[in-house]
Amino acid sequence: MGVYARLNRALAYSKGLRVFELDGFERLIAGFFGRPDRVPVLIQPYTYAMGIHGLSSRIFFREPVPFVNASYNTTKYFGFDFFTPVFDFYNIELEAMGAALVWRHGSEPDVDSRSPLIPSEEEFRKLKPPVPGKSGRMPYILESYRRFMDIMELPPMCYCCSPFTMAVLARGYVGFLRDMRRNPAFAHRLMEFLSMEVVVPWIDSMVKVAHPSMVVMSDAWASAPNMKVDAVREFCLPYVQKVIKATNSLMRTVLDTGSWGEREAGDPREILDVKMEMMAGNPVSALRPLFLLVWAEDYEALGVPVVREYSDEKNVCLMLNVRPELIEEGPPERIFETVRGLIRDGAGKGRFALLANLVPIGTPHEHVHALVQAARSLGRYTMTGRKLGKGGYEPTRHEPFEDWLKREGLPVD
Amino acid sequence: MGWHDDLQKGVCEGEEEDASAAARAALEEGVEAGVVLNAAIEGVYEAGRLWQDDEYFLPDVVLACEAFREVMTMLEPGLRAGTGCWKGRVVIGTVEGDAHDLGKNIVMAMLRASMYEVVDLGVDVPAARFVEAVREHDARVLGLGAYMTTTMRNIEGVVAALIAAGLRSRVKVIVGGAAVTEEYADAVGADGYGEDAFAAVRLADRLLEVS
Numbered sequence: 264m265g266v267y268a269r270l271n272r273a274l275a276y277s278k279g280l281r282v283f284e285l286d287g288f289e290r291l292i293a294g295f296f297g298r299p300d301r302v303p304v305l306i307q308p309y310t311y312a313m314g315i316h317g318l319s320s321r322i323f324f325r326e327p328v329p330f331v332n333a334s335y336n337t338t339k340y341f342g343f344d345f346f347t348p349v350f351d352f353y354n355i356e357l358e359a360m361g362a363a364l365v366w367r368h369g370s371e372p373d374v375d376s377r378s379p380l381i382p383s384e385e386e387f388r389k390l391k392p393p394v395p396g397k398s399g400r401m402p403y404i405l406e407s408y409r410r411f412m413d414i415m416e417l418p419p420m421c422y423c424c425s426p427f428t429m430a431v432l433a434r435g436y437v438g439f440l441r442d443m444r445r446n447p448a449f450a451h452r453l454m455e456f457l458s459m460e461v462v463v464p465w466i467d468s469m470v471k472v473a474h475p476s477m478v479v480m481s482d483a484w485a486s487a488p489n490m491k492v493d494a495v496r497e498f499c500l501p502y503v504q505k506v507i508k509a510t511n512s513l514m515r516t517v518l519d520t521g522s523w524g525e526r527e528a529g530d531p532r533e534i535l536d537v538k539m540e541m542m543a544g545n546p547v548s549a550l551r552p553l554f555l556l557v558w559a560e561d562y563e564a565l566g567v568p569v570v571r572e573y574s575d576e577k578n579v580c581l582m583l584n585v586r587p588e589l590i591e592e593g594p595p596e597r598i599f600e601t602v603r604g605l606i607r608d609g610a611g612k613g614r615f616a617l618l619a620n621l622v623p624i625g626t627p628h629e630h631v632h633a634l635v636q637a638a639r640s641l642g643r644y645t646m647t648g649r650k651l652g653k654g655g656y657e658p659t660r661h662e663p664f665e666d667w668l669k670r671e672g673l674p675v676d
Numbered sequence: 677m678g679w680h681d682d683l684q685k686g687v688c689e690g691e692e693e694d695a696s697a698a699a700r701a702a703l704e705e706g707v708e709a710g711v712v713l714n715a716a717i718e719g720v721y722e723a724g725r726l727w728q729d730d731e732y733f734l735p736d737v738v739l740a741c742e743a744f745r746e747v748m749t750m751l752e753p754g755l756r757a758g759t760g761c762w763k764g765r766v767v768i769g770t771v772e773g774d775a776h777d778l779g780k781n782i783v784m785a786m787l788r789a790s791m792y793e794v795v796d797l798g799v800d801v802p803a804a805r806f807v808e809a810v811r812e813h814d815a816r817v818l819g820l821g822a823y824m825t826t827t828m829r830n831i832e833g834v835v836a837a838l839i840a841a842g843l844r845s846r847v848k849v850i851v852g853g854a855a856v857t858e859e860y861a862d863a864v865g866a867d868g869y870g871e872d873a874f875a876a877v878r879l880a881d882r883l884l885e886v887s
Contacts, residue, residue: 310826376777529730
C-alpha cells in the first residue's frame with residue numbers, strides 16, 4: 264500500500280472510521296490528527312541501538328546500513344510503533360563546512376567547542392557553504408534515508424540543524440551572545456547565510472532523495488534558559504520562518520523543534536507560543552502546527568494538565584518524551600506507573616503520542632519492554648474517548664535480544 | 677566614574693573590554709591586585725544578585741562571568757605574588773563524553789569571586805585526569821559537572837577512580853549540572869550537590885568549614 268493510502272487510512276481512523284487495524288505508522292499519524300486505537304509510542308533509537316548491537320560510534324554514525332538496520336531492529340524487538348532514524352543532527356552541516364568533531368567511545372560525536380568554526384567576522388567572510396549532499400557525512404545521511412525507505416516502504420522524517428543552533432555552535436556560545444549584543448548586523452548576516460546557503464540547500468537535497476512528509480530542524484540552543492525569548496524572536500524565529508517558506512509544500516511540513524525551557528519562564532505560554540510559531544511549517548492551516556513536543560523536565564515542573572490544556576486550546580497533538588533516566592533506572596513498575604500518569608493526564612481523547620529518546624546505553628531491556636507494555640495496555644482509546652487500563656506491570660518473559668536478532672533481525676555488519 | 681565603578685559595571689554588564697581597561701588603569705595607578713579584584717568580585721556578585729532576582733537571564737550572567745574571568749586572568753600574577761588569601765584549591769571539569777561548559781564556567785567564576793583557587797580541566801575529562809589533577813594540585817575540592825543524562829553516569833567512574841587511587845578521603849567531591857540531582861549525588865557517594873553556582877560556593881564553604 265502506498266504512503267498516501269496509509270495516510271488516508273490513518274486519517275479516516277482518527278476521525279472515527281474504526282473498521283480496520285492500524286499498523287505502527289498509521290497509529291502515529293492517527294495520533295497526530297485524532298484518536299487511534301491506542302497511544303502511539305515513537306522511538307529515536309540513536310545510541311541505545313548502537314549499544315545493544317555492540318557497534319562503535321564511528322561505524323554507527325558513518326555507515327548507513329549498520330545505522331539504519333540497528334535502529335530498525337531496536338524498534339522491532341521492543342515493539343515500538345515507529346522510529347525516526349536520528350543521527351547526530353547538530354553536526355552534519357558544520358562538519359561539512361570544515362568543523363572538527365570529537366569522537367568518543369559509546370557516544371555520539373560532538374562539534375569541538377574548543378575551536379569554533381567561525382572564530383571571527385574575518386573568518387566568516389572566507390567560509391564556503393557545503394556542497395549539498397556531497398560534503399562531509401552528507402552522503403551518509405542521504406544513503407541512510409534510502410536504506411530507511413527500502414526497509415520501511417515509507418519516507419523518513421528528515422532532520423537537520425536549525426540555523427540558530429548552528430550559529431551558536433559555529434561561533435561558540437559566548438561569541439554569538441556577544442555578536443547579538445554588540446554586532447547584530449553581523450549576527451543577522453551569519454543567520455542569513457546559514458539559513459539560505461546552508462540549511463535550505465541541504466533540505467532541498469534531502470527532499471530530492473527521500474521525499475519526506477516532515478523535515479525537522481533541531482534547535483537546542485534556542486531553549487531557555489540558554490537564550491532569552493526576545494533574542495529567539497529577533498535572531499532565530501525570522502530565519503526559521505524563512506527556511507520553512509523556502510522549503511515546505513502542501514505535502515511537506517518543515518518545522519523547528521527540539522527547544523525547551525517552558526519551566527524557566529514566569530509565564531510558560533511565552534515559550535510555548537514561540538515553539539508553536541517555530542512549528543508552523545505547512546502552508547495548509549489544518550496541518551499547522553502538527554504537534555507540540557514538551558520534554559520531561561518541563562512537563563514535570565509545570566504539570567502535564569497544563570501542557571494538555573495548551574495543546575487542546577491550539578488544537579494540536581501533544582507529544583511527551585518519557586524521561587530517559589527513568590527508563591535507565593527503572594524499576595519496571597515505576598516506569599509502568601509513570602507512563603500510566605502521562606496517559607491519564609495527557610492522552611485526552613486523542614492527539615497524543617509518547618516518545619522514547621536518548622535511552623542511555625546499558626539500560627536493561629526489561630525497562631524498555633515495561634515502557635512499551637504500559638503504553639499498549641493502558642492507553643486504549645474507544646469510539647468515544649479513552650479507557651485507562653487498570654492493571655499493573657506484569658513481568659513478561661521476552662526472547663533475549665541476541666536470539667531475536669539471529670532469528671529476525673537485519674544484519675549490522 | 678573612577679576605575680572602581682567602571683570595573684564593577686563592566687563586569688556586571690558583561691563588557692569585558694571595559695572591565696579589563698578599568699582593571700589595567702587601576703594597576704597602572706599602583707592599586708594592589710587584591711583591591712582591584714574586590715571591585716571585580718562586586719561586579720560578578722551584583723550580576724548574580726540580579727539573576728537571583730530574575731532581572732538577569734542566564735546569557736547576562738554568562739557574559740558577566742566571562743568579563744570577570746578576563747579580569748582575573750590579568751590579575752592572577754599579582755595575586756600570586758601577594759600575601760595569598762585563598763580559601764582552598766578546587767579542581768573542576770566536565771566529565772568524559774560531555775562537551776558542555778556553560779554551567780562549569782559560571783561555577784568557576786563564582787568560586788574565584790569567593791576566593792577559591794580554581795584549576796580548570798575543561799570539558800570531556802577522563803576519570804584518570806581528574807585523579808591526576810587532584811594529586812598534582814593537592815586539591816581540597818573536586819567539582820564535577822555533567823549536563824547530559826548520557827554522561828552523568830561517568831561521575832561514578834571518577835569517584836571510583838579516586839577511591840582506587842586512595843585519594844577519596846583527601847578531597848571533597850561536589851557535583852552539579854543540568855542532568856544531576858541531589859539523590860544521584862548521594863547515591864554515588866559525592867559530598868554534595870550544588871543546584872546552581874551560588875549553591876556550589878556555599879557547599880564548598882560548608883565542606884571546608886570556611887566562609
